[in-house]
Amino acid sequence: MTQTTDTTPTDTTHPDITRAHRDHRLTAELIELSNRFGADPAYVRAGGGNSSVKIDGILHIKSSGTPLATLTADDLVPLRNDVLLQALASDEEVEGDPVRAAAQRAQVGNPTRRPSVEILFHALIDDPLVLHLHPVTANALTCNEDGESLAAELLGDDAVWVPYIDPGVPLAVGVQEARAAYTQRMGNKPPKVTLLGNHGIIVAGASAADITAETKRVTALIAGAIDAADPVPAAPEQDAARTASVINAVVPRLRGLLGSDAGPAVVTADTSDLARSITAEDAIVTGGPMIPDQIVYAGSFPLVVDLPDPEAAADTLATALAAHRAEHGRDPVVTVLPGIGVLGAGTDLAKADNALRVYLDHAVVARDADRIGRVRAMDARERRFIETWEAEAYRQAQAAQGAVGRLAGRVALVTGAAQGFGLGITEALLAEGASVLLADLNIELATANAERLASEHGAGRARAVAMNVADADSCEAAVAKAVQIYGGIDLLVSNAGIVRSEGVMSQPVADFDLVTNVNYRGYFLCVRAVAPVMAAQRGADPSRWLDIVEVNSKSGLEGSKRNFAYAGSKFGGIGLTQSFALELVEYGIKVNAVCPGNFLDGPLWSDPERGLFVQYLAAGKVPGATTVEDVRRFYEAKVPMGRGCTPADVARAIVYIVEQTYETGQAVPVTGGQNMLN
Numbered sequence: 001m002t003q004t005t006d007t008t009p010t011d012t013t014h015p016d017i018t019r020a021h022r023d024h025r026l027t028a029e030l031i032e033l034s035n036r037f038g039a040d041p042a043y044v045r046a047g048g049g050n051s052s053v054k055i056d057g058i059l060h061i062k063s064s065g066t067p068l069a070t071l072t073a074d075d076l077v078p079l080r081n082d083v084l085l086q087a088l089a090s091d092e093e094v095e096g097d098p099v100r101a102a103a104q105r106a107q108v109g110n111p112t113r114r115p116s117v118e119i120l121f122h123a124l125i126d127d128p129l130v131l132h133l134h135p136v137t138a139n140a141l142t143c144n145e146d147g148e149s150l151a152a153e154l155l156g157d158d159a160v161w162v163p164y165i166d167p168g169v170p171l172a173v174g175v176q177e178a179r180a181a182y183t184q185r186m187g188n189k190p191p192k193v194t195l196l197g198n199h200g201i202i203v204a205g206a207s208a209a210d211i212t213a214e215t216k217r218v219t220a221l222i223a224g225a226i227d228a229a230d231p232v233p234a235a236p237e238q239d240a241a242r243t244a245s246v247i248n249a250v251v252p253r254l255r256g257l258l259g260s261d262a263g264p265a266v267v268t269a270d271t272s273d274l275a276r277s278i279t280a281e282d283a284i285v286t287g288g289p290m291i292p293d294q295i296v297y298a299g300s301f302p303l304v305v306d307l308p309d310p311e312a313a314a315d316t317l318a319t320a321l322a323a324h325r326a327e328h329g330r331d332p333v334v335t336v337l338p339g340i341g342v343l344g345a346g347t348d349l350a351k352a353d354n355a356l357r358v359y360l361d362h363a364v365v366a367r368d369a370d371r372i373g374r375v376r377a378m379d380a381r382e383r384r385f386i387e388t389w390e391a392e393a394y395r396q397a398q399a400a401q402g403a404v405g406r407l408a409g410r411v412a413l414v415t416g417a418a419q420g421f422g423l424g425i426t427e428a429l430l431a432e433g434a435s436v437l438l439a440d441l442n443i444e445l446a447t448a449n450a451e452r453l454a455s456e457h458g459a460g461r462a463r464a465v466a467m468n469v470a471d472a473d474s475c476e477a478a479v480a481k482a483v484q485i486y487g488g489i490d491l492l493v494s495n496a497g498i499v500r501s502e503g504v505m506s507q508p509v510a511d512f513d514l515v516t517n518v519n520y521r522g523y524f525l526c527v528r529a530v531a532p533v534m535a536a537q538r539g540a541d542p543s544r545w546l547d548i549v550e551v552n553s554k555s556g557l558e559g560s561k562r563n564f565a566y567a568g569s570k571f572g573g574i575g576l577t578q579s580f581a582l583e584l585v586e587y588g589i590k591v592n593a594v595c596p597g598n599f600l601d602g603p604l605w606s607d608p609e610r611g612l613f614v615q616y617l618a619a620g621k622v623p624g625a626t627t628v629e630d631v632r633r634f635y636e637a638k639v640p641m642g643r644g645c646t647p648a649d650v651a652r653a654i655v656y657i658v659e660q661t662y663e664t665g666q667a668v669p670v671t672g673g674q675n676m677l678n
Contacts, residue, residue, distance in 0.1 A: 024053075024055055026055055026128055026129065027053055027060065027073055027076070029053075029129065029208040030052070030060075030129055030208070031071055031072060031073060032208055033051065033129070033208040033211060033212065034051045034062070034068040034069075034071045035068065035069055035070070035071060036212075037049075037215070038068025038069035038071065039068075039069040041136075041357060041361070042135060042136055042137065043134070043135045043136075043215075044068055044133050044134050044135075045134070045293065045297065045357055045361065046067055046297060046354040046358070047065050047066065047067050047297075048068075048134050048293040048296075049068050049131075049133045049134055049200070050062045050116035050122070050132045051071070051129075051130065051132065052076075052116075052129075052130045053128060053129055053130075054081055057081055057082060058078050058079065058080060058081065058108060059079045059080075059081045059084065059119065059122060060076040060077070060078050060079075061076060061077055061079065061115045061116050061119055061122055062076065062077075062116050063075050063076070063077050063111075063113035063114060063115060064113070064114045064115060064117060075113070077103075077111045077113055077114070077115035077116075078107070078108035078109065078111065079107055079108060079115060079119060079123075080106045080107075080108060081106075081123050083102070083105050083106035084102055084103075084106045084119060084120060085123055085124060087101070087105065087106070087120070088102075088120050088123065088124060088169070088172055088173070088176070097168070097389075098168065098169050099117060099120065099168045100114075102119070102120065103115050103119055106119075117168060118132060118167060118168075118171070118172075120168070120169060121171060121175045121176075121202065123172075124172060124175065124176050124179075125175075125179075125194075125204045127204035127205055127206060128206060129204065129205055129207065129210075129211055130202065130203075130204045131202070131203050131204070131211050131215070132200060132201070132202050133200055133201055133215070134199070134200035134291055134293055135200065135201060135215075136361050136364055137226065137368075138195070138200070138218060138219060138222050139200060139290060139291065139365045140222065140226055140364075140365050140368035140371075140372060141154070141195065141222050141225075141369075141373075142196060142197055142198060142199060142200060143197075143198050143290040143291065143365050143369050143375060143376055143377075144372070144373040144374065144375060144376055145373060145374040146372075146373030147161065147163075147195070147197055147376070148161045148163070150225070154221050154225055155195075155221060157182075157186060157191065158191050158193060159191055159194065159195050160175075160178045160179055160182050160190050160191060160194045160195065161178065161195050161197070162174050162175055162195065162197060164196075164197035164198040164199065164376075164378070164382065165197075166382070167199070167292060167386075168389070171196070171199075175194060175196075175202070178190075179194070192204050192205050192211070193214060193218055197376075198290060198291055198376060198378055198382075199291055200291065201215075201218065203215045203218075225372050226368045226371055226372055229368075229371035229372050230371055232277070232367065232371075233277065234277075235274070235276050235277035235280075236276060236280055238271070238273075238276060242310075242340075243340055243341070244480065245310045246307055246313075246337060247269055247271065247337075247340070247341070247480075247483060247484060248310075248480065248483060248532075248533070249310035249313035250305065250307060250310075250313050250317060250335075250337065250343075251267050251269055251343060251483050251484070251487050252483060252487065252488040252533045252534075252537045253313060253314060253536050253537070253539065254267050254317060254321075254335060254343065254345070254487065254540070255267045255345075255487035255488045255540070256488075256536070256537040256538065256540025256541035256544070257317065257318070257321055257541065258331055258332075259409075259541050259543075259544065262347065262409060263347070263408050263409020263433075264409050264410060264411070264488070264537075264541075264544065265347070265352075265409070265487065266345065266346055266347065266348055266349050266351075266411065266435065266486050266487055267344070267345045267352060267486070267487030267488070268343065268344050268349060268352045268353050268486065269341055269342075269343050269485075269487075270341050270342050270343075270344075270356055270360065271340060271341035271484075272341070274360060274364075275341040275342045276339060276340065278342070278360065278363040278367070279336050279337065279338045279339060279340065279341065280338065280339055281367070283366075284363050284366045284367060285302065285304060285336050285338070285363075286301070287366055287375065287377045288301065288377035288378060288379075288383065289301075289362065289377065289378050289383060290362045290366060290375075290376075290377060290378065291362070291378075292386045293358060294358055295383060295386045295387060296386070297333070297354055297355055297358045298333050298334050298344070298355045298358040298359040298362070299328075299330070299332055299333035299334055299355070300328070300383050300387065301328060302334040302335060303321060303324045303332035303335040303336070304320070304336045304338065305317055305320045305337055306337075307337065307340075314536075314539060314540070317540075318540075331345075332345070333345055333346070333355045333359075334355055334356065334359040342356055342359060342360060343356065343487075344356025344357075344359065347409060348409070348435060348460060349435055349459070349460030349461070349485065350458060350459040350460040350461075352460075352487075353460060405431065405432035405433025405434070406432045406433065406655055407429060407432040407433045407434035407491075407655065407658065408432075408433030408434075409434075410433070410434045410435070410658075411434065411435050411436075411437070411482070411487070411488060411490050412426075412434045412436045412437070412489070412490065412491040412492070413436075413437045413478070413479070413489050413491070413492050413493070413530065414426050414429070414438060414439065414493040414495055415439045415440070415467060415469050415492075415493065415494055415495050415496035415522075416439075416440055416469075416495045416497060417436070417438035417439055417440055417446060417449075418440035418442045418449060418464075419442075419445060419449075419602075419603055420599065420603050420647075421495055421551060421599055421602060421604075421647050421650055422438075422440070422493075422495040422496070422551075423438075423449060423647070424646070424647020424648065424650070424651065425493055425495060425551070425647055425650060425651045425654060426449075426453065426462070427453065427647070428647065428648060428651030428652070428654075428655070429493075429651065429654075429655075430453055430456075430457045430462060434490075434491070435460065435461050435462070435463075435486060436453075436461070436462050436463075437465055437478075437481075437482050437485070437486065437489075438450045438462060438464045439464075439466075439467035439469075439478050439496075440464070440466070441466070441467065441468055443464060443465075443466040446465075446466075447464040449462075449464070450463050450464040463486075465478045465481045465482065469494075469496045469518060469522030469523075469525060469526055470517040470518050470521060470522045470525070471525070472525050472528070472529075475525045475526055475528070475529040476529050478529070479529040479530050479533060482533075483533060488533050488534070488537045489530055489533055489546075490534075490537075490544075490547065491547045491548075491549065491654075491658060492526060492530045492534075492547070492548045492549070493549050493654060494522075494523045494526050494527070494548065494549070494550045495551040496522060497518060497519050497551070497553075497569075498514060498515055498518045498519065499515065499604060499612060499615070500512070500514060500515050500565055500566070501562060501563045501566070501612060501615040501619055502565075502619060503562045503619065504564055507564075507565060511565065512565045515565040515566055515569050516568070518569075519566065519569035519570065519572075519573065520568075520569040520572045520573060520576070523550055523573050523576055524576060527548055527576075527580055527591075531548075531584060531589060534546040534584075534587065534588070534589050535584075535587040535589065538587055538588030538589065542588065544588070545588055545589070545590055545661055546587075546588055546589045546590070547589070547590050547591075547592070547657065548584070548589060548590070548591045548592075549591075549592055549593065549657055550573050550574075550576070550577050550591075550592075550593040550594075551593075551594055551596065551650065552570050552574060552577070552593040552594065552595045552667060553566070553567075553570045553596060554595050554596065554597050554598075554669065554671045556570030556571050556573055556574045556595055556667065557574075557595055557667065557669065557675045558675065561621060562616075562619050562620075563621070570595075573593065574593055574595075574667050577591055577592065577593040577665060577667065578665045581664040582665065585664055590660075591664055591665065592663060592664060592665065592666045592668065593666070593667040593668070594650055594653045594654060594667075594668050595667050595668065595669045595670060595671065595675065596645045596649070596650050596671070597639060597644060597645040597669075597671035597672055597674050598635050598644045598645060599644055599646065599647070600632060600636065600643075600644030600645075601644060602647075605632075613628040613632055616631050617630075638674055639671070639673065639674050640672060640673035640674065641672035641673055642672075644672075645670055645671065645672065649670050650670055653668050653670045656668075
């Protein structure tokens with residue numbers, strides 16, 4: 001077939017062949033087009049969909065597993081288009097996957113990434129730009145027993161219809177034959193739109209503007225037909241108390257049951273009106289997958305757990321999961337709680353949430369397909385092909401790559417995480433592979449830092465939650481939020497603390513109560529809220545220890561002059577740590593404390609208005625000191641290592657404690673030698 005651009009193949013033996021095309025106008029248009037549609041979940045999720053551009057006889061196509069939303073020119077794999085077309089026309093038997101074999105023969109230079117599994121239909125379409133999407137709206141037509149007739153009614157001769165065909169060579173041949181049949185029937189070139197049964201749409205064109213306009217037009221026509229159909233029934237009224245009870249009973253246990261050698265799973269919950277209305281329709285829940293992406297990212301079938309009695313969650317969940325494994329030979333990716341909501345599982349929050357959203361998209365497709373016709377799910381043979389196809393297994397493996405580090409897969413909740421020690425600890429835990437919930441009264445600062453850290457470490461790796469550790473309801477709500485977002489908590493770092501430095505004869509009672517409520521009572525309330533969640537996880541997976549670590553202080557190891565309220569709260573904290581350790585060990589929960597020295601560069605000490613340097617100077621705690629610098633030098637001189645403690649020092653101690661499986665009830669000094677264990 002003739003390309004619309006110059007088809008004279010360039011010298012493909014030269015390793016730098018693609019450099020001249022990286023800044024080409026068409027490449028720039030493809031990247032902009034891919035990023036824009038890829039970022040819109042109405043058209044594609046995560047690594048789904050693909051796109052390509054043809055320049056000088058070379059097909060530059062999205063690499064497998066790369067999301068359209070983040071596609072760059074460097075992610076495009078260059079292939080000789082003429083070689084791909086020869087492979088499509090050849091009847092030669094090849095060993096292994098024929099698409100992979102064709103890609104290897106057509107490759108230019110030595111690309112490090114595999115191209116999209118759909119290279120062949122990109123090659124045969126002669127437009128320079130090709131975009132393949134899985135739109136929720138359009139798939140209500142493509143995933144329909146009446147799809148072909150609906151397409152003719154709504155789009156006439158402006159689209160080519162291709163019934164469901166296994167992806168790879170068979171699908172490419174089907175697209176080729178459908179386009180040829182159109183040309184023979186109509187006497188002109190095929191239209192820009194190809195509708196793929198139970199798969200999605202292909203839109204081709206000479207420019208990004210052409211493709212955008214045609215995609216929007218087709219979407220609007222199908223949306224109009226759906227909107228003209230019977231309205232969607234209202235979601236059943238939510239029983240908030242029952243929903244919370246079921247989520248708290250099921251999710252931490254499911255998280256424990258779905259863990260692997262790589263670490264615990266993340267299980268995230270959606271109890272929205274959409275999720276509850278979808279789960280009320282048994283045909284939608286159990287009808288089977290609509291498109292290959294659903295199988296790859298959300299699994300062919302969800303685990304369905306009906307839980308009339310949350311108290312029976314452990315037995316009910318274990319029985320349902322065993323039955324699912326026996327029937328399908330694999331763990332579920334999505335779990336449906338009828339009338340309650342939908343859960344998604346993954347190695348991290350981004351993957352768990354993607355599975356959840358892909359499943360809900362599928363449910364909307366099934367619902368709307370029935371509104372305009374009759375939904376068509378993939379049959380058993382079609383499902384098995386996708387489940388066992390090596391190319392899809394590769395794409396799934398690329399998407400499944402998660403965080404690495406000593407805490408990979410673990411979920412931590414850090415209190416007082418918006419700044420200071422808490423923020424530094426959070427950054428270190430993220431670097432070790434954990435996902436972290438930043439809990440703080442200052443939710444604006446916590447949110448800003450969580451967004452920054454997620455951009456650095458990966459989507460979903462850091463989230464923020466408002467939390468007042470001195471308020472029981474706030475602690476319970478924050479832990480419930482952690483369960484809904486991540487499925488549970490593996491590590492609680494009780495870091496939030498406050499100092500009010502004053503002599504015993506002059507300190508206001510209100511200041512003493514404030515320090516006690518935050519530092520001592522707050523630690524108790526946090527443990528009280530998180531321990532049941534950890535116990536449920538351990539009950540489901542006895543192989544994993546859970547951890548609570550109090551960020552105490554060297555003032556918990558020795559008294560502190562004119563700082564008795566703080567020292568007393570920290571002495572009490574070590575008493576709580578030892579007592580909690582004795583009580584919670586039977587639930588697989590280790591409880592320890594780290595006792596940092598002075599973080600002289602942090603806001604607790606250095607804040608120019610309320611910092612301890614200022615407070616201690618005003619309280620006369622340092623004899624002879626006349627400036628803040630005098631106070632700082634006084635405290636630095638107390639440390640054998642000559643400097644204050646840093647968040648990195650504390651974080652290393654926390655990771656050390658978590659890694660120990662034979663330590664509980666300990667208070668570990670992190671003081672540069674200022675305090676030593678006896």
